[in-house]
Amino acid sequence: MPCSRPWNGRRPCLHEGEANVFDLKDLYQQVIVDHNKHPRNFGRLEDASHEAEGYNPLCGDRLHVYLKIDDQGRIEDVRFEGEGCAISMASASLMTEALKGRTLQEFRSLFEGFHALVTSSGDGADDEAGLGKLAVLGGVRAFPSRIKCATLCWHTMKNAIERSGVARTE
Amino acid sequence: MSFDVAAIRAQFPILDQQVHGRPLAYLDNAATTQKPSAVIQAIQAYYQRDNANVHRGVHALSERATAAYEAAREKVRALLNARSVREIVFVRGTTEAINLVAHSWGTARLRAGDEILITGMEHHSNIVPWQMLCERTGARLRVLPINDAGELCLDQLPTLLNERTRLVGVVHLSNALGTINPVAEIIRQAHAVGARVLVDGAQAAAHMAIDVQQLDCDFYATSAHKMYGPTGIGVLYAKEALLDEMPPYQGGGDMIRVVTFERTEYNELPYKFEAGTPNIAGAIGFGAAIDWLGSFDMCEIAAHEQRLLQEAVSRAKAIPGLRLVGEAGHRATVLSFTMEGIHPHDLGTILDREGVAIRAGHHCAMPVMQRFGVPATVRASFALYNTSDDLDALFQALERAQAMFA
Numbered sequence: 001m002p003c004s005r006p007w008n009g010r011r012p013c014l015h016e017g018e019a020n021v022f023d024l025k026d027l028y029q030q031v032i033v034d035h036n037k038h039p040r041n042f043g044r045l046e047d048a049s050h051e052a053e054g055y056n057p058l059c060g061d062r063l064h065v066y067l068k069i070d071d072q073g074r075i076e077d078v079r080f081e082g083e084g085c086a087i088s089m090a091s092a093s094l095m096t097e098a099l100k101g102r103t104l105q106e107f108r109s110l111f112e113g114f115h116a117l118v119t120s121s122g123d124g125a126d127d128e129a130g131l132g133k134l135a136v137l138g139g140v141r142a143f144p145s146r147i148k149c150a151t152l153c154w155h156t157m158k159n160a161i162e163r164s165g166v167a168r169t170e
Numbered sequence: 171m172s173f174d175v176a177a178i179r180a181q182f183p184i185l186d187q188q189v190h191g192r193p194l195a196y197l198d199n200a201a202t203t204q205k206p207s208a209v210i211q212a213i214q215a216y217y218q219r220d221n222a223n224v225h226r227g228v229h230a231l232s233e234r235a236t237a238a239y240e241a242a243r244e245k246v247r248a249l250l251n252a253r254s255v256r257e258i259v260f261v262r263g264t265t266e267a268i269n270l271v272a273h274s275w276g277t278a279r280l281r282a283g284d285e286i287l288i289t290g291m292e293h294h295s296n297i298v299p300w301q302m303l304c305e306r307t308g309a310r311l312r313v314l315p316i317n318d319a320g321e322l323c324l325d326q327l328p329t330l331l332n333e334r335t336r337l338v339g340v341v342h343l344s345n346a347l348g349t350i351n352p353v354a355e356i357i358r359q360a361h362a363v364g365a366r367v368l369v370d371g372a373q374a375a376a377h378m379a380i381d382v383q384q385l386d387c388d389f390y391a392t393s394a395h396k397m398y399g400p401t402g403i404g405v406l407y408a409k410e411a412l413l414d415e416m417p418p419y420q421g422g423g424d425m426i427r428v429v430t431f432e433r434t435e436y437n438e439l440p441y442k443f444e445a446g447t448p449n450i451a452g453a454i455g456f457g458a459a460i461d462w463l464g465s466f467d468m469c470e471i472a473a474h475e476q477r478l479l480q481e482a483v484s485r486a487k488a489i490p491g492l493r494l495v496g497e498a499g500h501r502a503t504v505l506s507f508t509m510e511g512i513h514p515h516d517l518g519t520i521l522d523r524e525g526v527a528i529r530a531g532h533h534c535a536m537p538v539m540q541r542f543g544v545p546a547t548v549r550a551s552f553a554l555y556n557t558s559d560d561l562d563a564l565f566q567a568l569e570r571a572q573a574m575f576a
């Protein structure tokens with residue numbers, strides 16, 4: 001049965017009565033549960049050179065990201081604070097791990113890669129290439145209402161780097 | 171007829187389905203209730219047999235459509251026990267009813283320095299229109315706070331009410347907390363200082379009997395879709411004397427008697443406030459929902475829902491880490507809570523996969539969330555067709571969530 005939902009054909013369709021194809025375990029993988037409970041790089045960065053606040057009014061997720069970018073355009077340090085659901089907290093935590101020591105060029109390609117990972121229609125295998133541990137978030141593809149939770153931190157980070165202000169995922 | 175939940179459920183075709191491979195447990199009734207076959211059939215029959223525009227045709231179909239539309243108005247009048255159908259204005263829903271009052275009555279009546287008093291548990295639709303009115307007029311918005319149990323701090327009402335208070339807006343049954351407010355007492359005190367009172371009854375009509383004459387409220391707003399009727403239709407009740415004085419809200423067809431380019435004479439009540447072709451099918455569906463609901467004893471509905479709520483509360487209290495938000499002594503139909511270590515949104519997703527439909531979020535009552543220091547809650551809300559099986563599904567899913575996040 002073709003998908004007629006207005007989700008650009010990218011996201012899975014769950015028709016009435018369809019079985020539980022996308023298991024919750026794909027979404028709440030152990031890594032995600034762990035990063036939610038023990039977020040890495042959590043807290044304020046006192047000597048940040050860039051920062052931004054992100055807010056998702058739909059679920060009330062609120063994130064603040066801090067960056068220290070050195071003269072060579074390399075992310076020397078990155079931290080975040082805030083509160084939100086497991087997906088947004090784990091995503092932010094994993095993002096900070098992935099970004100430490102990267103160049104802004106690398107940030108942009110990770111941003112694109114991550115976006116493709118969580119919104120693509122495929123099985124995700126192609127999209128996972130080069131993303132390392134971030135690939136665990138690929139499971140949100142099957143949960144359309146949760147994609148914004150995963151991407152909030154990335155948009156906030158992009159805002160911090162490009163300008164200052166509040167990112168919204170709505 | 172005794173209260174037979176199985177027989178009631180059989181009248182809701184939508185309840186008989188699987189979601190993610192599990193039987194649907196629909197516990198999001200405060201957002202919107204499901205519709206019984208009687209309502210669905212009334213709407214279908216109207217479109218198949220009677221569809222025509224109202225109040226303007228001389229042909230048979232238009233006469234039938236007009237009669238059905240006006241019959242629905244009489245049903246709404248009886249539901250609220252208004253004195254006259256002239257006091258029953260069809261609108262899109264509670265939100266539009268409140269906006270109508272804020273625009274028409276409020277803009278004409280309010281001056282800089284006047285005060286509008288609302289409560290700390292209002293839905294955004296009973297906050298924002300008043301804020302907008304305050305911006306237009308220079309009036310001031312004041313708020314009656316709520317206590318830790320989720321009840322209004324009535325002891326503060328006398329100090330907040332004064333001769334500048336023009337209007338009090340209060341929710342009858344809170345969608346975020348389930349609190350049933352003592353609106354009759356609030357109305358009495360407000361009238362004593364000369365203020366008008368608008369009651370937001372969006373949640374109330376499905377769960378309790380409403381009598382606007384006994385309450386003596388000036389305005390009462392509710393939505394059909396929360397009482398087993400269709401979306402897109404609701405009612406503004408207002409005392410006739412008020413409606414008479416109020417300027418029209420929107421201009422157009424149906425709300426006029428005579429139009430020339432020099433001058434327009436407005437139609438009589440309630441049509442003065444119903445510009446344009448109304449939601450005819452919606453009104454007819456609303457009427458059908460009232461008839462259907464009227465086939466039950468409201469006390470039995472309330473007793474059934476109260477039993478479910480009590481069972482839900484005691485089961486919830488046995489779960490470590492679960493915090494109830496809203497424990498008013500007088501409350502109905504809503505179980506709002508948070509769980510330690512699991513964000514409401516994660517719970518919403520996990521419960522959905524178990525076939526349990528609840529709402530996770532701020533419930534359009536962000537100030538309530540701020541009052542209780544939570545970003546959001548999980549809300550299960552009950553209707554007359556819910557059973558202990560639905561609660562089993564809910565609590566099993568909560569256990570599963572806890573295991574997943576352990």
Ligand SMILES: Cc1ncc(COP(=O)(O)O)c(C=O)c1O
Nearest residue numbers: 263264265293295345370372393
């Ligand atoms: C207490 C309360 N007031 C107002 C509304 C708004 O109703 P509607 O969206 O039907 O206009 C709702 C429903 O969401 C509600 O629960």
